[in-house]
Amino acid sequence: MDTLTLNIVTPEGGIFSGQVRSVLLPGEEGEFGVLPGHSDVLTLLSAGAIEIEREDGKREIVAVNSGYVKVDHKSVDVLADGAVAISGGNDSIIAKALADAKNLLEGAKSDRVIAASVLSRLESAAKTF
Numbered sequence: 001m002d003t004l005t006l007n008i009v010t011p012e013g014g015i016f017s018g019q020v021r022s023v024l025l026p027g028e029e030g031e032f033g034v035l036p037g038h039s040d041v042l043t044l045l046s047a048g049a050i051e052i053e054r055e056d057g058k059r060e061i062v063a064v065n066s067g068y069v070k071v072d073h074k075s076v077d078v079l080a081d082g083a084v085a086i087s088g089g090n091d092s093i094i095a096k097a098l099a100d101a102k103n104l105l106e107g108a109k110s111d112r113v114i115a116a117s118v119l120s121r122l123e124s125a126a127k128t129f
Contacts, residue, residue, distance in 0.1 A: 002036035003055050005075040008062055008083055015062055015083045016052065023076055024051040025069055034071050041071040045080065047105050061086045063101035 006023055008016040024033045026048025045067045052060040067080035084101040086094065 001055075004034065004036050004038075006052065006078075007076070008050065008064075008078040008080060010080050010083050015080070015085050016060070019055040020076075021053040021055060021057070023053070024049075025076075025078070026050065026064065027069075034076050037073050038071050040073070041069070043069055045069055045078065050078065050083075063104055065104050 001021065003019040003021060004023065006016060006018060006020045008014070022033060022035050024031055026046050028044035028046050031048070045064055047065050048063075050062040050064060052062065054060065063084045063086065064078070064080040065082040067078060067083075069079075070077045082104050084097055084104055086097045086101060
């Protein structure tokens with residue numbers, strides 16, 4: 001199966017790096033999905049959730065407040081101002097990550113409806129870990 005290399009970095013360091021089947025990104029013009037062989041794109045990201053399908057089929061989610069993404073046929077590189085990975089582990093780790101994501105998103109958006117929608121999606125996704 002074809003895969004993409006996904007890298008998500010912030011000024012504080014790397015958040016995710018690895019092979020993925022697909023990635024769903026919160027673009028400035030709306031969400032868009034990337035699969036292997038995608039056309040080249042360079043665009044802005046808005047506050048939201050990056051949904052990742054790993055090579056092994058497991059799913060992860062990363063909250064971002066804003067940034068840029070460069071896509072080509074074999075890789076996706078995200079440079080975010082801030083990001084929080086919501087990943088499996090025990091309930092207290094997930095709860096802390098959700099609280100951090102809430103702070104990140106609320107600081108990024110003046111539109112509380114959008115922030116609430118993204119947070120609801122993050123909480124729903126976290127229940128599957």
